[in-house]
Amino acid sequence: xxxxxxxxxxxxxxxxxxxxxxxxxxxxxxxxxxxxxxxxxxxxxxxxxxxxxxxxxxxxxxxxxxxxxxxxxxxxxxxxxxxxxxxxxxxxxxxxxxxxxxxxxxxxxxxxxxxxxxxxxxxxxxxxxxxxxxxxxxxxxxxxxxxxxxxxxxxxxxxxxxxxxxxxxxxxxxxxxxxxxxxxxxxxxxxxxxxxxxxxxxxxxxxxxxxxxxxxxxxxxxxxxxxxxxxxxxxxxxxxxxxxxxxxxxxxxxxxxxxxxxxxxxxxxxxxxxxxxxxxxxxxxxxxxxxxxxxxxxxxxxxxxxxxxxxxxxxxxxxxxxxxxxxxxxxxxxxxxxxxxxxxxxxxxxxxxxxxxxxxxxxxxxxxxxxxxxxxxxxxxxxxxxxxxxxxxxxxxxxxxxxxxxxxxxxxxxxxxxxxxxxxxxxxxxxxxxxxxxxxxxxxxxxxxxxxxxxxxxxxxxxxxxxxxxxxxxxxxxxxxxxxxxxxxxxxxxxxxxxxxxxxxxxxx
Amino acid sequence: xxxxxxxxxxxxxxxxxxxxxxxxxxxxxxxxxxxxxxxxxxxxxxxxxxxxxxxxxxxxxxxxxxxxxxxxxxxxxxxxxxxxxxxxxxxxxxxxx
Numbered sequence: 001x002x003x004x005x006x007x008x009x010x011x012x013x014x015x016x017x018x019x020x021x022x023x024x025x026x027x028x029x030x031x032x033x034x035x036x037x038x039x040x041x042x043x044x045x046x047x048x049x050x051x052x053x054x055x056x057x058x059x060x061x062x063x064x065x066x067x068x069x070x071x072x073x074x075x076x077x078x079x080x081x082x083x084x085x086x087x088x089x090x091x092x093x094x095x096x097x098x099x100x101x102x103x104x105x106x107x108x109x110x111x112x113x114x115x116x117x118x119x120x121x122x123x124x125x126x127x128x129x130x131x132x133x134x135x136x137x138x139x140x141x142x143x144x145x146x147x148x149x150x151x152x153x154x155x156x157x158x159x160x161x162x163x164x165x166x167x168x169x170x171x172x173x174x175x176x177x178x179x180x181x182x183x184x185x186x187x188x189x190x191x192x193x194x195x196x197x198x199x200x201x202x203x204x205x206x207x208x209x210x211x212x213x214x215x216x217x218x219x220x221x222x223x224x225x226x227x228x229x230x231x232x233x234x235x236x237x238x239x240x241x242x243x244x245x246x247x248x249x250x251x252x253x254x255x256x257x258x259x260x261x262x263x264x265x266x267x268x269x270x271x272x273x274x275x276x277x278x279x280x281x282x283x284x285x286x287x288x289x290x291x292x293x294x295x296x297x298x299x300x301x302x303x304x305x306x307x308x309x310x311x312x313x314x315x316x317x318x319x320x321x322x323x324x325x326x327x328x329x330x331x332x333x334x335x336x337x338x339x340x341x342x343x344x345x346x347x348x349x350x351x352x353x354x355x356x357x358x359x360x361x362x363x364x365x366x367x368x369x370x371x372x373x374x375x376x377x378x379x380x381x382x383x384x385x386x387x388x389x390x391x392x393x394x395x396x397x398x399x400x401x402x403x404x405x406x407x408x409x410x411x412x413x414x415x416x417x418x419x420x421x422x423x424x425x426x427x428x429x430x431x432x433x434x435x436x437x438x439x440x441x442x443x444x445x446x447x448x449x450x451x452x453x454x455x456x457x458x459x460x461x462x463x464x465x466x467x468x469x470x471x472x473x474x475x476x477x478x479x480x481x482x483x484x485x486x487x488x489x490x491x492x493x494x495x496x497x498x499x500x501x502x503x504x505x506x507x508x509x
Numbered sequence: 510x511x512x513x514x515x516x517x518x519x520x521x522x523x524x525x526x527x528x529x530x531x532x533x534x535x536x537x538x539x540x541x542x543x544x545x546x547x548x549x550x551x552x553x554x555x556x557x558x559x560x561x562x563x564x565x566x567x568x569x570x571x572x573x574x575x576x577x578x579x580x581x582x583x584x585x586x587x588x589x590x591x592x593x594x595x596x597x598x599x600x601x602x603x604x605x606x
Contacts, residue, residue: 115584209565222563251570252563321547332524339525341599346590355600360527372526373536376517377543379524393550395560400553402561434539435546451564477565 016041017178021087021235024181028086035068035086039130042088046179049509054154055174057093059133060100067130082128083242089124090174090183093134094141096215097121104217105139105149108338108345108366118215119247120184120226127242132180135170139368141191141219143167144440147431148370156199157508158467162424165195172199175229177509182239183229188220189323190444192227193456197419197470200458200502202236203229207477208451209254212247220330223448231503233457233488237265256478264481268488271305276412280316281443287422289462293469294418297459300493311412313404316446318397323445324438325381325394332378373434402450409476414486417443419456419470443472453480457487458502468502511544
């Protein structure tokens, strides 16, 4: 253990929230601090700041403290413990959690208590991580700001008047506000990387099928991918490893070894790596400070020994339109399950209306505007007469985007781009302009469509607004370890240059 | 115009969403704008390109057929809007005639 975590542990509860998951794990294993102390410190931080940040929809204080006491008891008995024993984690409200509500940010699931745990939830429990609560999100993971949550937006710890990104914005805000060192989210079009980028933390979309969708409320099944958030690359890797791996309960789960992400994060070496800058993920619509920080990050990687070239992926410009056909199509099918019959909201059942009328009234009352837009858009794209021109064509574009990636990864080991075209925008600015909101995912969507792996790691503050910028690294399917190798190298060099973690400069709280 | 207000109303009925008039007025022009934008995919020359429905290419995944536990009736009905005689109670499903 390094001197910093020893010092933090001695200084007491106030500093426990500043420690990384890796530092907490070491201090817990050395019995310098108990899981109960660590959990209390984070619950205290939630109590102190979440009234302003609104990262959480549900704080599970009692069960977290009970779980922490159990971990402490087992540790004192010398029993074997999981890899994240005693480390707090925040869980996006899309994951089914026994004993806690699971609302998906929607009125239609208000107060719903799932009868089983998602595989990710179960793996967190098996890792002996302490689940401190459920985090806010855009309704059914549709959005880039958390403004589509039925329970009100979360706020960016860098500037409370701005969005924390989305859809996993609550998870990102919780980690950036030191309410938890780790959080899990899901990425369908960028819903982990975009909030990580605008909150100045690390977030990874693993290879599709590398982390289980079982017990994740479905949005777009061919895209939905659970993944980790952390304040450091190593922390994200530790969580990535703990939640990943084959799951027989998810038929799209990949039956292969988890890539060595933790080892790669520790190596943090890019010497000799071939890095491609994607030509198409730049130019008009990108904030100048985002482009300048991104250019610096590329120069930095080159100075660390990487070989940088420019790579063209000509079909990426069609990724956004293809995504907004494929994801709504899948959503219109998946969300048909909210029919007011077996669980969730039921409205208008006055004894005179038939089931279809009750269904339509319930869905009208229970879904927000963005969810309705996407269900109707998907219904349109899948309807006979339009199917070939829209959904069918989007699926062909998806093939062409995969081919672009295949060609690029024939020349380079990883691709890089900005994670988002702009820094965090003000709450309300794009709330009723769906096309403007969709542009937030311009850089992240290609990896979702291709099912490969991608990460966002902080690369500085945009000079014009002082808000964080994320560097996106993309790697081939099941080469997730390359993300961590590159991101950790960049993080180490940047942290030296900045004289400490970027997040230390956040002034919103 | 890619899509009319009447078409949006029809799609909402298909999707079982009882949209009000004010909501239709609001959503229809937005959907028109979105559909115009996503129609860009039609510019792509994709003749003979196979569609991708799923990126990993996993097909026909089976698991062993082994007995395992399942939810009890109480667990299954616990979150139901209405229950009667250990069953989900639903509104009538057939019309008057």
